[in-house]
Amino acid sequence: MARFIIRRLLQMVGVVFVLSLLLFFWLRSLPGGTVSAILGERATPETRAALTKALGLDEPIWVQYWKFLTRALRGEFGVSTGVLPGTDAMTIFLDRLPATIELSFLALLIAVVLAIPLGYVSARRANSPLDSGLVVVSLVGVAVPVFFLAFLLKYQLSVEHNWFPVSGRQDNIGCTRVTNFFVLDGLLTREFDCSASALKHLVLPSVALATIPFAVIYRITRASVLDVLGEDYVRTAESKGLNARVIRGRHVLRNALLPVVTTIGLQTGGLLAGAVLTEQVFNFGGIGNALAVAFQRRDYPVLEVLILAAAAIYVIINLLVDIAYAVIDPRVRTR
Amino acid sequence: MTRKRTAPLVLLTAAALSMTACAQSERDSDGGTGASGATNVKDTFTFGAAGAPDVFDPLYATDGETFRITRQIHSGLLGIKPGTADIQPELAESWTPSEDGLSWTFKLRQGVKFSDGEPFNGQAVCDNMQRMFEQKGAGQTAAEYWGYFFGSFSDDPSGSLYKSCEAPDENTAVIDVTRTTSSFPTILSLDSFSMQSPKALKDGDANNVQAQGEGFTYPAYSKAPVGIGPYKLSKYDEANKTVTLVANENYYGEQPKTKTLVFKIIPDESTRRQELQAGSIDGYDLPNPVDWKGLEDAGNKVEVRPAFNILYLGLNPERNPKLKDLKVRQAIAYALNRDQMVKTQLPEGAKVASQFMPDTVSGYNTQLQPYAYDPEKAKSLLAEAGAEGLTLKFAFPTEVSRPYMPDPQKIHAAFTKDLEAVGIKVEQVSKPWNGGYLDDVSANGAYDMWLLGWTGDYNAADNFLGTFFSNLKSNDFHTSVMPWGKTLSEDLKKADAIVDEGERDAAYQDINKRIAEEYLPGIPVSHSPPALVTSDKVQGLVASPLTAETFDTVTVGK
Numbered sequence: 001m002a003r004f005i006i007r008r009l010l011q012m013v014g015v016v017f018v019l020s021l022l023l024f025f026w027l028r029s030l031p032g033g034t035v036s037a038i039l040g041e042r043a044t045p046e047t048r049a050a051l052t053k054a055l056g057l058d059e060p061i062w063v064q065y066w067k068f069l070t071r072a073l074r075g076e077f078g079v080s081t082g083v084l085p086g087t088d089a090m091t092i093f094l095d096r097l098p099a100t101i102e103l104s105f106l107a108l109l110i111a112v113v114l115a116i117p118l119g120y121v122s123a124r125r126a127n128s129p130l131d132s133g134l135v136v137v138s139l140v141g142v143a144v145p146v147f148f149l150a151f152l153l154k155y156q157l158s159v160e161h162n163w164f165p166v167s168g169r170q171d172n173i174g175c176t177r178v179t180n181f182f183v184l185d186g187l188l189t190r191e192f193d194c195s196a197s198a199l200k201h202l203v204l205p206s207v208a209l210a211t212i213p214f215a216v217i218y219r220i221t222r223a224s225v226l227d228v229l230g231e232d233y234v235r236t237a238e239s240k241g242l243n244a245r246v247i248r249g250r251h252v253l254r255n256a257l258l259p260v261v262t263t264i265g266l267q268t269g270g271l272l273a274g275a276v277l278t279e280q281v282f283n284f285g286g287i288g289n290a291l292a293v294a295f296q297r298r299d300y301p302v303l304e305v306l307i308l309a310a311a312a313i314y315v316i317i318n319l320l321v322d323i324a325y326a327v328i329d330p331r332v333r334t335r
Numbered sequence: 336m337t338r339k340r341t342a343p344l345v346l347l348t349a350a351a352l353s354m355t356a357c358a359q360s361e362r363d364s365d366g367g368t369g370a371s372g373a374t375n376v377k378d379t380f381t382f383g384a385a386g387a388p389d390v391f392d393p394l395y396a397t398d399g400e401t402f403r404i405t406r407q408i409h410s411g412l413l414g415i416k417p418g419t420a421d422i423q424p425e426l427a428e429s430w431t432p433s434e435d436g437l438s439w440t441f442k443l444r445q446g447v448k449f450s451d452g453e454p455f456n457g458q459a460v461c462d463n464m465q466r467m468f469e470q471k472g473a474g475q476t477a478a479e480y481w482g483y484f485f486g487s488f489s490d491d492p493s494g495s496l497y498k499s500c501e502a503p504d505e506n507t508a509v510i511d512v513t514r515t516t517s518s519f520p521t522i523l524s525l526d527s528f529s530m531q532s533p534k535a536l537k538d539g540d541a542n543n544v545q546a547q548g549e550g551f552t553y554p555a556y557s558k559a560p561v562g563i564g565p566y567k568l569s570k571y572d573e574a575n576k577t578v579t580l581v582a583n584e585n586y587y588g589e590q591p592k593t594k595t596l597v598f599k600i601i602p603d604e605s606t607r608r609q610e611l612q613a614g615s616i617d618g619y620d621l622p623n624p625v626d627w628k629g630l631e632d633a634g635n636k637v638e639v640r641p642a643f644n645i646l647y648l649g650l651n652p653e654r655n656p657k658l659k660d661l662k663v664r665q666a667i668a669y670a671l672n673r674d675q676m677v678k679t680q681l682p683e684g685a686k687v688a689s690q691f692m693p694d695t696v697s698g699y700n701t702q703l704q705p706y707a708y709d710p711e712k713a714k715s716l717l718a719e720a721g722a723e724g725l726t727l728k729f730a731f732p733t734e735v736s737r738p739y740m741p742d743p744q745k746i747h748a749a750f751t752k753d754l755e756a757v758g759i760k761v762e763q764v765s766k767p768w769n770g771g772y773l774d775d776v777s778a779n780g781a782y783d784m785w786l787l788g789w790t791g792d793y794n795a796a797d798n799f800l801g802t803f804f805s806n807l808k809s810n811d812f813h814t815s816v817m818p819w820g821k822t823l824s825e826d827l828k829k830a831d832a833i834v835d836e837g838e839r840d841a842a843y844q845d846i847n848k849r850i851a852e853e854y855l856p857g858i859p860v861s862h863s864p865p866a867l868v869t870s871d872k873v874q875g876l877v878a879s880p881l882t883a884e885t886f887d888t889v890t891v892g893k
Contacts, residue, residue: 031771034549038397041789042483043777045809054476055549071548078548084573085389086553095574159609166613167606172381172577172597180574283601285576293387293602296734298769300549 001326005319012315019311020072020304024065027300033057034081037298055081068304077305082297083290089305092290097309098180099169099286103278104271106202107209112264115214119221119260120253126226134218141215146274150208150281157204164204167283171197205282209274213267220263224256231255258328265321269314377891379595380873383607383619387600388578390553391560391568392541393526394467395477399882402526403620404598407580407886408450409529409562412441412460412508413520417877417885420643420695420794422524426455426563427508436515436834437498441508447587449532450567457502462533464500464510466542473551474544480527484518515832517795517839524793526883535561565591565887576600591887592875611635611870617891618869620882624682624741627866634871639684642693642862643880644739645799646788648750649776649857653813655727655783662720664855667784668706670713670757673860676749680742681863688859690847691799695880697836698796698843703851705859713757726760730775730782735768738865738882739788746860747786777811787811791881796843797831804856805831812856819854 035051036043052058056067071078077089084092122131158166165171170182175194178185183202186195228234229252237247276288283289287306294302386400393405414425427441447455469489470478478488487494496519498511512519522528531541539556560568565588566580580596599616601607607619608626612633622630627637648667652658673687689703717723731747740746744765751761764782766772775781791798797805807815807824814820823846830842850856867884869876872892876884 031766031774033769033774036771036773037769039479040398040773041787042397042479043773044483044806045778047479047482048778050476050482054473054546054551056546057549068548076548079550079552081550084387086551086557099574154609159612162613166610166615167601168575168577168599170575172572172575172579172599174570175575177572177574182574280603281606283576283603283606285574296769 001323005323008315008319008322012312012319015315016308016312020069020308021065023304023307024068025061027303028061028064030298034298034300037082037296078301080294080299080302082299083293083302089301090309092302093287093305093309095180096285096287096290099182099284100272100275100279100288102181102183102198102202103205103209103284103286104268104275106206107271107274108213108264108268110206110210111213111217111267114210115217116221116257116260119218120225120256122218122222123225123229131222135222138215138218141211141218144211145277146208146212147277147281149211150205150278153204153208154281165201169198169201169285170194171201173197201282201284205278205284208281209271209278212274213264213271216267217260217263221256221260224259225252228252228256254328258325261324261328262321265317265324268317268321272310272314375893376593377893378593379597380593380618380886380889380891381597381599381616382886383601383610383616384578384598385600385602385604385607385620387573387576388571388598390557391571392531392553392557393529393560394470394481394531395474395479395544395553395557396527397479403882403884404578404580405529405560405562406526406564406883407566407596408560408564408568408583409526409531410564411523411525411529412443413524415524415879415881415883417888418641418879420641420791420880422521422794425524426460426530427523430520432834437513438509438511439520441510441520443506443508444587445506447563448585449530449535449561449563450583450585451532451535451561452585453532453534453561455530455563456505457508459530459533460508460510461500461502462536463528463530464497466533466536467528468495468497470542470544472544473546474542476546477544477551477553478527480525484522484525515834517797517831517833518793521793521795529562532561535559563587565589565885566596569595589887592890593886596886611868614870617873618867618876620867621736621738622866622868623736624866627682627868630868635868636871636873637866637868638876638878639682639864639866640878640882641695641880642684642686642864643695644788644790644865645688645691645693645862646739646746646786646860647688647691647857648860649782649785649787649811651780651783651811651813653816654780657720657722657725658783659817660720660722661853661855662716663722663725664858665706666713666716666720666722666757667754667759668855668858669709669716670759671706671750671753671858671860672708673705674708676746677861677863680745680749681861682741682866685861685863688861690851691803691857691859692796692847693791693862696791696794696796696799698830698840698847700844700847700851702844703848710753710757717758723758724760725758726762727754727783728762728764728781729754730764730766730772730785732768732772732786733765734770735772737788738790739861739863740786741863743786780811780813793881796840796847797827800843800846800850801827801831804850814854814856817854817856823850823854823856 035048039047080087080089080092118134122134125131158164175191176189178188182198183195186192234251237251276291279286279288280292291306384400388401388404390396391405393409396402396405410425412427413422416423426444428444429442431440449455467481475488485496496512498513501509539559540554541556543554545552565583565586567583569579569581571578578598582591582594604623610616631637650658650664657663677685677687687705689705690700692699731743754761776785776787804810804814804823805827807820826846830839833839833842874890875888
């Protein structure tokens with residue numbers, strides 16, 4: 001197991017390295033760039049040249065990459081030029097990450113907590129009106145784009161009815177920051193109104209974001225439970241008169257959950273993509289939000305760090321899924 | 336088993352619901368505390384900002400969103416008269432030039448303190464001027480406005496407008512300049528050149544800007560500015576994207592009507608509008624002109640600022656030699672139905688431009704009329720010039736909306752139709768604003784014709800005409816290939832150096848006339864008033880043509 005994990009981590013380093021190379025050259029091959037973004041209409045050839053030189057963008061691209069790489073190995077990822085000028089790009093990533101995690105975690109929680117029981121119920125009562133209804137709901141969940149649903153929720157519940165805040169992460173009520181997980185910070189500092197405000201800001205974005213993983217997890221659970229229900233071992237267990245509870249728990253659910261776990265893992269990665277859009281709609285200050293500003297202002301260091309770190313997270317999540325798989329299904333371990 | 340599984344779910348939902356209920360009550364009680372003063376105004380004004388501030392040291396700031404905040408916490412020797420583009424006394428009560436116009440004596444307001452309690456005096460003025468002049472290394476690049484307006488720094492004084500500063504007594508500062516220009520001392524009203532506490536600058540190591548990687552790092556001071564303004568910085572909550580300012584008790588003037596000023600950073604325009612609708616912000620800048628009416632119908636106030644900008648069509652005679660012929664350029668001017676475009680594409684109050692600056696700027700020539708829409712004349716001019724079948728590579732930017740150009744693509748489409756109607760072929764090009772458009776216009780000269788504009792920094796013709804045509808070696812219009820390019824550049828420099836205002840204005844009026852009738856290096860298109868919007872509860876906000884509003888006069892009703 002340890003060897004397996006180490007091998008996967010080494011693979012991750014490789015992935016990040018190759019990606020860094022591609023990203024570095026791709027960003028710089030785009031037309032325009034940081035200098036134009038900073039100077040705007042005021043640019044004169046002289047100021048343009050001076051700024052290009054000051055930012056080190058006049059050097060050959062290989063030299064730039066070499067410098068980037070050697071700095072990165074020392075833990076210096078460069079400072080932001082647009083999102084938060086002067087701040088270390090890694091610091092921006094770490095400061096923004098809690099927002100995205102908070103959002104994704106709550107979305108996934110909502111999705112899992114609803115999807116697995118509903119999927120199971122659907123399968124047990126396959127083809128009942130309840131089942132058909134749930135299937136339609138899940139189809140809608142997959143079909144409707146996240147940002148559209150987010151916009152709809154925001155408009156109906158925040159703008160029209162004022163039940164939830166329109167955007168942001170928290171009301172400006174002077175909250176103390178500890179970890180930048182706003183809900184957690186409120187609990188830690190006993191500023192419960194801060195936690196509550198943060199939660200209230202989380203509801204709509206996380207519900208919007210939850211729709212896709214909900215739909216997928218629901219459908220996988222349903223299909224998987226249906227599959228298992230038809231298996232010989234379930235019929236055997238039933239015919240030998242086992243307690244229905246034991247059958248459901250040990251034989252049906254446990255086996256049916258295997259593909260569900262994989263799905264949840266993969267969905268976690270996918271949540272990052274959805275979070276970018278949701279954060280934009282709700283002006284929720286996470287990674288996605290920073291990514292959008294960084295791209296608009298051609299903030300290379302921040303773009304590089306955000307994308308590379310997101311890639312690393314994706315790989316790590318996949319690794320965790322594999323480990324979870326091995327824990328649930330002993331057969332994987334012996335292979 | 337399933338039943339057991341649902342039990343925690345129910346609990347969780349209940350917990351979440353109770354939390355939400357809790358949040359509701361907190362918010363109510365928060366609103367309640369504000370009422371304790373028993374007045375009918377709120378103690379906080381919340382403004383929706385379109386972007387995050389870069390730094391709080393205005394010397395290193397370059398963008399409007401940053402200046403909007405620094406303007407509340409800093410002041411300069413000269414200020415801007417609210418609602419106009421004209422200068423007025425601020426920290427200096429008066430200023431007088433020596434006979435040759437090279438030495439300026441500023442009489443300072445007395446009893447003024449910085450927000451840290453340090454006294455403001457002649458020495459503080461000179462410390463500030465020298466501090467800006469003596470920027471080194473990366474600091475020079477970061478101090479973009481100084482470089483732009485004063486030319487150079489102490490290590491290369493030959494190109495500098497600033498020469499020296501002396502403080503003969505507490506209430507006087509004498510600033511010497513190297514040449515006369517209409518821009519000085521007007522530029523001292525720019526936010527970048529605000530007066531900051533010399534002690535705080537020193538303690539906060541304010542000049543320590545370093546290049547690191549592809550960006551600059553800024554010293555601690557840039558996050559803890561000390562200036563003179565109705566407000567001072569309380570907190571920049573980066574995680575929650577809000578900047579909070581509180582009243583500066585050391586301010587020499589009247590205390591702000593609203594004690595706390597909050598800037599909530601909301602990059603998306605439609606989200607800002609929704610926040611205003613929901614009542615969570617009290618106002619925001621640059622509402623999309625198509626929303627103006629809807630916003631007003633919903634009971635908000637749209638404050639239209641006097642136009643202080645120009646949209647123009649740039650022409651590049653170097654790339655397309657046919658454009659060297661005045662007749663061809665005039666034909667383009669006659670071909671465009673600018674009236675129609677202004678009516679359909681620009682906000683109410685927008686005007687067709689007759690020259691390269693708006694009428695709010697001194698030196699504006701009131702005699703000039705815009706070229707009329709006359710496609711027949713355009714055709715005959717093209718025929719005379721032998722330029723039938725002319726093809727133009729005509730570009731517009733995407734992913735951008737400027738105050739002078741809300742929707743570049745639509746303006747471009749309207750003009751393309753006009754040009755095609757007189758037989759000019761249009762090769763349509765577009766690029767993202769930050770994705771190569773500006774490079775292609777300025778550095779690469781890649782288009783025959785393009786849409787661009789300018790918003791003025793202060794009231795001086797040189798800030799418009801000088802920006803466009805003074806630099807003969809490199810300007811977007813490539814006037815160096817035209818026989819009159821050199822004359823125009825020299826005349827602009829001469830006009831700028833005239834000390835007497837009346838004489839100077841006459842010179843600029845003459846230049847404006849020649850640009851419009853004899854040179855026509857590009858086609859001036861329109862001046863378009865930008866707006867800002869507030870809820871109907873907001874009182875006392877004075878819209879500024881320079882978008883330089885200060886919020887200390889604002890009250891927000893409950």
